[in-house]
Amino acid sequence: MSDPLQVKVFRFNPESDVAPAFDHFEVPVFDNMAILDVAMHIQNYMDRSLSFRFSCRIGMCGSCAVYVNGRARLACRTQVSALKTKNITIMPLPNFPIIRDLVVDMEPFFEKWKKIKPYYLPKKEITDPAVIRPDSNEREFIDDMLDCISCGCCYSACSMVATNKEYLGPAALNRAYTLIADKRDAIRVERLKAVDQSYGVWRCHTQFNCAEVCPKDIVPTRSIQNLKRRCVLKKFGIFK
Amino acid sequence: MILNETLLPSRLSHRSQMWDATGMWAWILHRITGLGLVFYILLHTILMSVSLLSGKESFDATLAVLMGNPVFEFLDTLLVGAVLYHGFNGIRILLFDMGIGISVESQKKLFGIFMGVAAILWVWSIALKFSG
Amino acid sequence: MHAWTWFLQRISAVILFIALGLHIGFLHFSHVGEPLNYADIMVRLKTPVLIIFDILLLIFGLYHALYGLYSVFLDFDSGKKERIVVLGLLVAMGLSFFGFGVFGLLYVIR
Numbered sequence: 001m002s003d004p005l006q007v008k009v010f011r012f013n014p015e016s017d018v019a020p021a022f023d024h025f026e027v028p029v030f031d032n033m034a035i036l037d038v039a040m041h042i043q044n045y046m047d048r049s050l051s052f053r054f055s056c057r058i059g060m061c062g063s064c065a066v067y068v069n070g071r072a073r074l075a076c077r078t079q080v081s082a083l084k085t086k087n088i089t090i091m092p093l094p095n096f097p098i099i100r101d102l103v104v105d106m107e108p109f110f111e112k113w114k115k116i117k118p119y120y121l122p123k124k125e126i127t128d129p130a131v132i133r134p135d136s137n138e139r140e141f142i143d144d145m146l147d148c149i150s151c152g153c154c155y156s157a158c159s160m161v162a163t164n165k166e167y168l169g170p171a172a173l174n175r176a177y178t179l180i181a182d183k184r185d186a187i188r189v190e191r192l193k194a195v196d197q198s199y200g201v202w203r204c205h206t207q208f209n210c211a212e213v214c215p216k217d218i219v220p221t222r223s224i225q226n227l228k229r230r231c232v233l234k235k236f237g238i239f240k
Numbered sequence: 241m242i243l244n245e246t247l248l249p250s251r252l253s254h255r256s257q258m259w260d261a262t263g264m265w266a267w268i269l270h271r272i273t274g275l276g277l278v279f280y281i282l283l284h285t286i287l288m289s290v291s292l293l294s295g296k297e298s299f300d301a302t303l304a305v306l307m308g309n310p311v312f313e314f315l316d317t318l319l320v321g322a323v324l325y326h327g328f329n330g331i332r333i334l335l336f337d338m339g340i341g342i343s344v345e346s347q348k349k350l351f352g353i354f355m356g357v358a359a360i361l362w363v364w365s366i367a368l369k370f371s372g
Numbered sequence: 373m374h375a376w377t378w379f380l381q382r383i384s385a386v387i388l389f390i391a392l393g394l395h396i397g398f399l400h401f402s403h404v405g406e407p408l409n410y411a412d413i414m415v416r417l418k419t420p421v422l423i424i425f426d427i428l429l430l431i432f433g434l435y436h437a438l439y440g441l442y443s444v445f446l447d448f449d450s451g452k453k454e455r456i457v458v459l460g461l462l463v464a465m466g467l468s469f470f471g472f473g474v475f476g477l478l479y480v481i482r
Contacts, residue, residue, distance in 0.1 A: 070257040157258065163448050198446055202374045205447075206336045208263030211344045222342040229339065231375040271444065278437040285430065285469050289476025296410040307407035316400065323396065327389050337382060368401050 003086055004028050007038055009050065010091040011101050020098075022089075023047065029080060035068055035090065036075040039102070051101040059215060062151030066102050067091040072153035074215045093156040109155050112168045116176040116194050123186040130184045142178045145223055147216040154210035154220055166199035170210035170220030173201060177223035180230065189239065196231040204228075262348040266329055273326040280319060313369065320365050328354040381439045384432040391429050417481045430473045438462045 004026040012020040025042050036054055043050045054064040057076045064075040068090050069083055080088070096104035132138050154170040155161055161169045168176075173195060180191050195201050204224045211219040233239065258264050291302045306312050332350050335341050341350050399408065416422050445458050 070255050159258070159264070160447060164446075165449050196375060198374055202378060203447060205267050206263065206333060206342075206347075207261070207267045208344060208347055209258060209261060212261055212263070219343060221336070222339075225336055225339060225342060228337065228375075228378070232379045235375045235379075274437075274440050275444070278441055281433050281437050282465075282469060285434075285473045289472055292410075292413070292480045293476055299410045299413075300407075303407045303409065320396065320400070323392060327392070330385050330389065334382060334385065365401065 002029075005038065005080065006087050007042070008087075008089045009039075009042065009102070011050075012098060013049070013100055033080045034076055035066065035073070035078045035080065035088070036064055038080065038088065039075060039090070051099075051103045053103055060149060062149030065093055065151040065153050065156070065215075067093055067156065072156045072213045074151060074153070077215055093152055095156045095158070095161045096152065104152075106152060108165075109150070109152050109169070109171070112172045113150065113175065115168060116172050116179075116191055117187065118172070118175045118179070120179060120182065120184070121186040122184060126184065138183060140181050140226070141222065142181050145174055145178050145218050145220075148174060148218055149216060151215060153213045153215060154218075157209040157213045159207060159209060160203045160205065164199065164203060167203045168195065168200050170204075170224065173204070173227065174218060174220040174223040177227050180227065189234075192227070192230060192234060192239075195227055196234075201227045201231065262351050266332070266351050270326060270329045270333075273322040276322050277326060280322075317366055317369065321362050324358040324362050324365075325355075328358040377439060381436060384436040384439075387428075387432050388436055391425070391432070395429060414481070417477065423477065423481070426477060427474060430470060434466050434470055438466045 005028075007025045007027050008022045009025065010020060011017070011023050025046055027038050027041050027046075030037075036057060039050065039052050039054075043052075052064070052066065052075070054076060055061040056063070059074055059077040062074075065072060066075050067073075068075070068078060069085070069088060072093055075090075090102065092098050092102045092104045096106065096108065099105050148171060150171060152171070154174075158167075158170055160167050176191055176195050179185050180188050180195075182188070185191075201224050204221070206221055206225070208219075208221055211221050214220070230239065287302075291299045294302075329351070332341075332347075332354050335350065336347070341347055417426075442459065442462055446455070450458075
């Protein structure tokens, strides 16, 4: 592990550059080095102008998602050693407008997030805490899908997001599922209508790209398939 | 100013791992075979109707070519292959629609199983053709 | 609307899986060696059950195919007007191919 990393970084500064380019850096390796450490090293010692996002450094804020060696990943949670190569290419997340260098505009992502009303609304008549037996299956698989940190990895991996600007995307649909399936929520039906659109659940073709890249091991495909079933059952007058 | 993300693909210097994903290929081939089969069904409807309407001699001549000429026999083999692929991957998709096998690992395993069956049937169909 | 059409796509898929299997099996593989001829087809076509089978095959085949095409179209960006035009074209195609196919079928067995 003594050879330095050969790092190519996507650079674009709209204030001074005509077109994007790749800068090449040789970065020394240390044990347990993460991609975020690589970016920090470049910024601290080699090029102060490198722009990238990070915050918690421990995989729970979702800020540092970047595209490394062909895949969306969290920079803080991606070990350099796991890439099994000295050649590292770091780019901004695909499917997003680029603000500068590795920083993308998350606005389209959160616009779609907001469209499904991503917050629990209690039914007015509920005054006591809901009693849910752990063996009742009432929670379905909601709890497995709640870990979303809205990092954007799934959204950037989805080919339907790439070809259709209106498509809500895996993150928003996954969040919608966690609330539509929640029997305590007051606007479940309204939410279902919001996703029962051509730009909603029906654009998913079960490619599983989202599930492959999720740093929290969420499988949005599963949520979306469940929502499709709920949409069909609703047409038959069944809504559970 | 925000750079439009469509500039990105032409500058990808590292191959996307999307192309290593089974689910991605399964979908692409499903779509390609689908488009091919759409084209085929439209062609087949017209061809069969016109041939039948043209009368006995014309019909028998057309079918003799379609079912005898080696070029068409080869194309027929591809057709059966496309139908088998699209059909069996379709069953895999139906399983997903019913909520079965939806995980990164199991969807790959299912693909392997269904393609195995489809491959066996395809080879069998080719063997049948040659035995005639 | 989408839920119905999507569901029907799945129904037609199951029907086609079985019906196409039978169709291809009987027509492509049961006469290996000698090509099918007019006389063979006529015998089949005069059987009411098989006429209905063929017509249903055509309906579900066309539906499944054209829904598939529409799905591909929707996967890309499009305006409301474009969507209506393409949908109209596909429906027209479906109806005309169906009409032609059934006409051809019924005319020859008259």
